[in-house]
Amino acid sequence: MSNPESFIDEVTEEVRRDKLFAMFRKYGWIGVLLVAGIVGGAAYNEWSKARSEAAARDFGDALLTAIEAPTPESRREALDKITVRGEQAALVQMLLSSDPQQDRAATLVALDKVIADASLPQIWHDLATLRRVIVAGAEMPLADRRAALEPLAAAGRPFRTMAAEQLAYLLVEDGKTEAAISALQALLDDQDAPGGLRSRAAQMIVALGGEPKQG
The missing domain is CATH 1.20.5 (Single alpha-helices involved in coiled-coils or other helix-helix interfaces)
Incomplete structure (x- = not known):
């Protein structure tokens, strides 16, 4: 062989x-x-x-x-009738929260449902929390708004820069002008901040008597 x-x-x-x-x-x-x-x-x-x-x-x-649907009322009625599964529920609730001028209470209820739904991914909770703080405005205590926004502004969170922008506005509301200008300048220097947000930050710095520094 x-x-x-x-x-x-x-x-x-x-x-x-x-x-x-x-x-x-x-x-x-x-x-x-x-x-x-x-x-x-x-x-x-x-x-x-x-x-x-x-x-x-x-x-x-x-x-x-x-x-x-032609009116906010008919739009809400149609959205309420939709059969949903999983994350579809979050999308419907976010759409139900899209008319705060027409029905502010219903908007807040829709956002609270998303925030309370533990089965949804974190990104939906973050988005609903951010929007709820904005819609609630001054009717929500400043300290509560800050407490809700601070976790959203942490590194790695999907709406970090938008939450940081809202925190800067809270500093303005709290009378802390210099701190607000510093926070807004940090957003101008943040490469992750979208162009529209940077533009708003620059305009607010000017409105507060500061001078935007373009990095």
Whole structure:
């Protein structure tokens, strides 16, 4: 034999096949069930996927119909009737909070529902908290607004710069002009701050008697 290793490999492969055949005769019914389960599972997954896509389309259609309602009252009524699952509830509640001038109390209730829903991802809680502080305004004690905003302004939070902007405005409201200018200048220097926010910060610095320093 010119290649003994090849001969050994062939013998080993034959033994492996014999063992597999014997195991299949003994446990073949398990294999059949597994195959049936895999095929059935794949079919179920496809059905489930199609069903989820259809549900998502229905949700989107209902959302668009509600948004296009002619009055805030009819828009709220349409939004309240939408069947939701998971994070869809947060989206509906955020849309219900979009007319604070028309119904401020309902807006705050919608935001509180998002904040209280522990099943939602943190980003929804942060967004609802930020918006609630803005909508509540001076009717919410300044200390409570600051306590709500400070965690949102921590590093890594998705609305960090917007929360920092609101905290700067609280300093203005509290009569701490120099501290407010410093906070607004920090936002001007913050590379994560969007252009619109930086523009507002610069305008506020000027309004407070300061001079914006462009980094």
